[in-house]
Amino acid sequence: MQLFYSKDIALGGICTLDAEESRHAVRVLRLRAGDTLNVTDGQGHLYRCRVLQADDRACAVEPEEALRTPQSPLPALHLAVAPTKNPSRMEWLVEKAVEVGVGEVTLLECDHSERTFLKTERLERIALSAMKQSLHLILPEIHPAVLLRDWLSSFRFANPTQKFIAHCEAGQPRTPLGTALQAGADAVVLIGPEGDFSAEEIALAQEQGFQPVSLGPSRLRTETAALYVCCAFNLVNDRSL
Amino acid sequence: MQLFYSKDIALGGICTLDAEESRHAVRVLRLRAGDTLNVTDGQGHLYRCRVLQADDRACAVEPEEALRTPQSPLPALHLAVAPTKNPSRMEWLVEKAVEVGVGEVTLLECDHSERTFLKTERLERIALSAMKQSLHLILPEIHPAVLLRDWLSSFRFANPTQKFIAHCEAGQPRTPLGTALQAGADAVVLIGPEGDFSAEEIALAQEQGFQPVSLGPSRLRTETAALYVCCAFNLVNDRSL
Incomplete structure (x- = not known):
């Protein structure tokens, strides 16, 4: 088709x-x-x-x-991710995330970001193409870069929403994503830049109810971590035959 | 590091x-x-x-x-995947699969393959680079292309090994991967080419004990399907903190 x-x-x-x-x-x-x-x-x-x-x-x-016609809304994933230094890695991420299934993507500007700007037009074209390729009928929204600190303090998430921050800070307790993630509810997941979130950002996110999660024993690149989250979300919510 | x-x-x-x-x-x-x-x-x-x-x-x-020193062996995933027409998509897959975690990759030559040959040297270099990037200490093996029919009839998998074939044939019963995949055991998963496995290949795989699985409602590209499987395998086996 x-x-x-x-x-x-x-x-x-x-x-x-x-x-x-x-x-x-x-x-x-x-x-x-x-x-x-x-x-x-x-x-x-x-x-x-x-x-x-x-x-x-x-x-x-x-x-x-x-x-x-639109079905009763399925659980949706909101991926909030700091753009990688290399923009092609973000383009790749958007293609794959849309294929696997994502509701919204927000670009984050973080304390350790090496890139704070990325044109959303090109990402939107890639999202459209991936939607058609994978026969999805919902076009995910791509939100332009926003300062993480502002976003955390201003954004209002629908309830019930699971809120996670995937950081790599050693010594801080984190729950494996596979254990933390529950089926049947929306989720928003924060993925940091190459240099990880700052300690202040992690603390601020936790104050706003974001639960720290780990994505396994590997050190994943930003875009790989983000896609891992998309796969995990769709895996736990997959009831297809 | x-x-x-x-x-x-x-x-x-x-x-x-x-x-x-x-x-x-x-x-x-x-x-x-x-x-x-x-x-x-x-x-x-x-x-x-x-x-x-x-x-x-x-x-x-x-x-x-x-x-x-080597730990007692963790469950390992053997990904057997038909090369995509565009070789850069396979290079991308190997990089990401190694980052997320994969034990072995075998390239498959299928009835509907558009590409039946791909140099493994370049994929091996990418695997090595990804291993170092992600701080894995095990270098996954990349096996050159082999005819699926031969491989199915000759290959002996270690026990207990979970064996899955991810095909898109409409009307055939398939179990969602998230339901079928059990933690704690090796798995081998077959991913077909752009044109899917042939009906004969699916039947042959089932005769050899491969269970048909679905990877969600989306139509995934070959390399996306393969990485989805890697993420799923590592998610269910993740006991990290």
Whole structure:
């Protein structure tokens, strides 16, 4: 199955796919007027649509049938991660996290961050492509970098949310993620930069109810730690057959 | 901690690091005669060594103390995976799998493989680098591509070994990996190529005792599926604090 995306798709109207989606439909897949294709709005809807005008820059489609509507919300993971020095490692992370399943990604600016800025546009394009590849119908949000200290003191998480901080500070008690993580509830997990969170950041997170977790005996790179968390979250919540 | 590797390192002798390790020690870290460094043999030993001769092509070191010796073997994962068409995706997989933890990787040649050959030398170098990065003391083996059908009929797995095949064939019963995977025992998991295993391969694997598992509701790329399995295996076996 090929999956197309338009945030504006809905029953009862004609929708024009954006340039990239139009090119893919008309130039790559050679769809013609009258052909059908599946389009999601990235919010859980999936529509079988008919091509009205096979324009390779502005392909007009008409939804004919809702194939899927949003389910009662599944537990979602909010990954809050400090960008790596090498931006390609973050791009890789976003691709893989979306494939495996993630609800939101927030970029964190930490005391030991070597990189505090990363364009979200490129990450959003990668997220969209990975959503289509993996046939997800929900497009995860990518939030621009925010100072961890500000975020911790201002952000309000939905309840019940499990809150974890995965730090590497030796000598501090941490629970293995596999033991701490419970199925059936949202979770937000903080992943630090190459130089780890500062002691002050760890203390602040704990004051805000974040439980320290360990991700096993290996020393994981930032992006590997983040993906490990995504895999763990989806593993404990997987009830598929 | 910086970790060096030499397969020949042992107490009671002088060892010469290979060209790449020597360059790293002498040119990059600027170690000099008399300095100490930690060297593993990739078999679970770790030695504190003293530099005898700071040659940037053949650095001579003398082990002074065994810091770690092999533990009673932990459960190990044997990942058997069909190479992806794009070799960089396999290189990425090996890096991440070694970081997270994997015992052996076997490349599989399957009925639907688009790529049946991949140089193991480059993957071995990546595995070595990832082992050092993540401070593992065991260097995973990378086995060259083998025909899945031959491998299934000839390979003898140690007991007790959990054997799984992660295929995407619709309509066949599969157990979620998180339910099927038990802690405390070795596991071998088969991951197919972009075009999945053939029905014949799935049947053959089942005859050989491989249990079909699913990796969640997403359609995962080959390398993502393989890393998901590594994360799952390490998560259920993680008893670290």
